[in-house]
Amino acid sequence: MTGDQIASEQTISEAIRSLMPTLTRAEKQLAHSLLDNYPVSGLGSITTVADNAKVSTPTVARMVKKLGCSGFPEFQARLRQELEAAISNPIAKHDRWATDVPDAHILNRFADAVMANMRQTLAQLDPKMFDAAADLLAEEAHAVHVVGGRISRALADYFFTHMQVIRPGVTLVASNSNAWPHYVLNMQPGDVLVMFDVRRYEHDILKLAEMAQAQGVRIILLTDQWGSPAARHAEFSFNIRIEAPSAWDSSVVTMTVVETLIAAVQNRLWDDSRDRVKRLEDLFDQTKMFRKFV
Amino acid sequence: MTGDQIASEQTISEAIRSLMPTLTRAEKQLAHSLLDNYPVSGLGSITTVADNAKVSTPTVARMVKKLGCSGFPEFQARLRQELEAAISNPIAKHDRWATDVPDAHILNRFADAVMANMRQTLAQLDPKMFDAAADLLAEEAHAVHVVGGRISRALADYFFTHMQVIRPGVTLVASNSNAWPHYVLNMQPGDVLVMFDVRRYEHDILKLAEMAQAQGVRIILLTDQWGSPAARHAEFSFNIRIEAPSAWDSSVVTMTVVETLIAAVQNRLWDDSRDRVKRLEDLFDQTKMFRKFV
DNA sequence: TGAAAAATGTAATGAAAGTTTCAGAAACCA
DNA sequence: TGGTTTCTGAAACTTTCATTACATTTTTCA
Numbered sequence: 001m002t003g004d005q006i007a008s009e010q011t012i013s014e015a016i017r018s019l020m021p022t023l024t025r026a027e028k029q030l031a032h033s034l035l036d037n038y039p040v041s042g043l044g045s046i047t048t049v050a051d052n053a054k055v056s057t058p059t060v061a062r063m064v065k066k067l068g069c070s071g072f073p074e075f076q077a078r079l080r081q082e083l084e085a086a087i088s089n090p091i092a093k094h095d096r097w098a099t100d101v102p103d104a105h106i107l108n109r110f111a112d113a114v115m116a117n118m119r120q121t122l123a124q125l126d127p128k129m130f131d132a133a134a135d136l137l138a139e140e141a142h143a144v145h146v147v148g149g150r151i152s153r154a155l156a157d158y159f160f161t162h163m164q165v166i167r168p169g170v171t172l173v174a175s176n177s178n179a180w181p182h183y184v185l186n187m188q189p190g191d192v193l194v195m196f197d198v199r200r201y202e203h204d205i206l207k208l209a210e211m212a213q214a215q216g217v218r219i220i221l222l223t224d225q226w227g228s229p230a231a232r233h234a235e236f237s238f239n240i241r242i243e244a245p246s247a248w249d250s251s252v253v254t255m256t257v258v259e260t261l262i263a264a265v266q267n268r269l270w271d272d273s274r275d276r277v278k279r280l281e282d283l284f285d286q287t288k289m290f291r292k293f294v
Numbered sequence: 295m296t297g298d299q300i301a302s303e304q305t306i307s308e309a310i311r312s313l314m315p316t317l318t319r320a321e322k323q324l325a326h327s328l329l330d331n332y333p334v335s336g337l338g339s340i341t342t343v344a345d346n347a348k349v350s351t352p353t354v355a356r357m358v359k360k361l362g363c364s365g366f367p368e369f370q371a372r373l374r375q376e377l378e379a380a381i382s383n384p385i386a387k388h389d390r391w392a393t394d395v396p397d398a399h400i401l402n403r404f405a406d407a408v409m410a411n412m413r414q415t416l417a418q419l420d421p422k423m424f425d426a427a428a429d430l431l432a433e434e435a436h437a438v439h440v441v442g443g444r445i446s447r448a449l450a451d452y453f454f455t456h457m458q459v460i461r462p463g464v465t466l467v468a469s470n471s472n473a474w475p476h477y478v479l480n481m482q483p484g485d486v487l488v489m490f491d492v493r494r495y496e497h498d499i500l501k502l503a504e505m506a507q508a509q510g511v512r513i514i515l516l517t518d519q520w521g522s523p524a525a526r527h528a529e530f531s532f533n534i535r536i537e538a539p540s541a542w543d544s545s546v547v548t549m550t551v552v553e554t555l556i557a558a559v560q561n562r563l564w565d566d567s568r569d570r571v572k573r574l575e576d577l578f579d580q581t582k583m584f585r586k587f588v
Numbered sequence: 589t590g591a592a593a594a595a596t597g598t599a600a601t602g603a604a605a606g607t608t609t610c611a612g613a614a615a616c617c618a
Numbered sequence: 619t620g621g622t623t624t625c626t627g628a629a630a631c632t633t634t635c636a637t638t639a640c641a642t643t644t645t646t647c648a
Contacts, residue, residue, distance in 0.1 A: 025625080040378045040381065046605065047604085047605070056628080058606095058609095059627075060606095062626095072607090073606080083334050083337075084334045106554055107421055110553065122402075125401065126311070127399055130401060151452075151456075154449070157447070162542060226322055226323070245557065246560065256404065266541050341635070351635090352597070353596065353597080591648090592645105592646085595642105597642080600638085601639095602636095603636080604633105611627095611629105613626075614624080616622080618622100
């Protein structure tokens with residue numbers, strides 16, 4: 001990722017410790033300074049590092065060569081690499097996906113990309129904002145409107161289908177933007193508008209956000225990592241990574257966030273919602289269109 | 295100790311997040327690059343940081359000023375200071391970059407479940423079957439029909455929307471099962487039917503599979519780990535894990551498989567499909583309904 | 589659609605950083 | 619102690635970095 005590719009089995013700190021006995025007076029001084037508050041103490045400039053250890057810069061330069069680095073910059077690169085490995089999220093790690101398949105197979109490449117998207121999205125997602133958005137969606141006093149663009153329409157549909165069961169007052173805004181003013185007309189102040197807007201942001205959806213906000217509608221926006229222009233009208237914005245080894249963007253993480261939101265709202269409304277689910281089940285039984293609900 | 299004494303209540307990452315909406319395109323790009331793998335990604339030289347984010351060095355210089363630093367060196371000093379504080383306090387460390395979220399939060403529980411689903415699904419998925427299914431979908435001589443159930447309709451819709459761009463002869467079967475006989479009437483021997491059927495398997499969809507198979511239609515089925523009864527009529531069955539800490543099943547991995555299929559088919563038809571994408575783009579431009587396609 | 593404003597990158601410049609050389613200081617040994 | 623070796627840092631030198639000014643591109647809005 002960072003392009004720092006220095007092969008070594010040993011960490012810098014291990015190397016320092018094992019070399020310690022052979023080090024000279026000034027070098028030992030430096031070594032202790034480095035191990036003290038490792039590895040941050042090694043991340044400044046060579047001058048800072050030297051000053052901190054009260055030695056001269058050439059001493060530092062000689063020392064890093066003894067540690068097997070070509071120079072101070074490589075020494076730092078290795079420190080950063082170690083740091084990266086130490087603090088990387090456990091989600092990043094996975095045992096090989098589809099076994100017996102070359103890593104280069106599209107299945108594995110796609111899974112890798114999805115995992116990276118997932119990790120990065122979650123790392124940047126503010127759980128307080130998530131909880132607040134879920135709270136808002138759980139307020140049955142206010143209607144919820146859901147709208148998506150050309151591609152994200154399917155996600156809007158998915159979200160709508162679930163929310164419709166969980167709580168009353170949920171409407172899916174038609175994807176045809178000509179009809180949007182009519183929908184806005186029916187929105188009340190305090191209503192919630194959930195918008196999906198990814199990549200080639202449509203101008204119309206920005207207009208919709210403007211109109212809705214002007215009516216006092218509170219907006220939850222699900223968009224990509226670059227952010228839709230509609231974000232400035234949104235009270236809550238979820239920025240989701242959508243990169244994929246494909247000509248198309250990936251909606252997988254967006255789907256994850258959608259499903260998590262659904263679960264969170266369902267939890268908040270459980271008593272009421274359980275009753276609704278039960279009634280829906282009965283309705284299905286009556287029409288014989290579906291078997292059991294759960 | 296380090297001499298880096300810059301007073302600030304806010305961490306750099308908090309500052310970036312709160313500034314995010316007001317940032318410009320290149321700055322957002324840089325912001326994400328910094329948050330990604332924070333704070334290591336910010337510890338290289340300004341040139342490295344700029345290169346990693348694919349922006350110019352002046353953009354980095356301007357950005358750090360927006361973050362309230364006098365210059366890049368001060369920015370780095372603050373990052374190191376944060377790092378020092380975080381490392382000396384393991385609890386803070388966990389909170390800071392292991393996603394900022396307590397493990398028990400629904401976001402993490404859901405992500406864990408999705409990850410487990412992904413692993414198990416891919417481990418059991420036969421890549422040869424996957425490739426064969428993609429080959430079949432890439433045969434332009436045969437029409438492709440797509441159908442989904444009540445919940446999986448959104449997935450069917452998503453698959454359809456993409457396939458429609460990639461190749462000709464793709465139809466979405468209406469979700470209303472009353473109309474299905476009409477659709478079957480229009481299916482030719484050798485046509486492909488992509489079916490989504492998850493959990494409470496609908497009786498009608500089994501009937502549809504029977505009818506279609508009787509007409510010589512080849513069936514690709516995306517179902518859950520227990521398998522839809524329609525599987526016995528399907529030439530290719532994808533069994534996908536759908537468990538989630540929710541009252542609902544998770545469609546995330548199904549979405550992943552769908553997107554991977556889309557990418558695989560697109561690769562196979564690239565020459566032809568590129569042309570179609572181009573033409574679609576022109577059409578969008580003409581109608582002014584959308585901006586750029588890609 | 590075109591003018592004005594904003595954003596972004598190229599290129600030049602001065603300021604540091606990192607490296608090397610070398611002379612003096614310290615340790616070692618006879 | 620004197621000679622030798624090793625260690626250390628001052629200073630010169632080269633390279634890279636961070637910053638600024640400016641030109642180009644992109645966006646915005648009338």
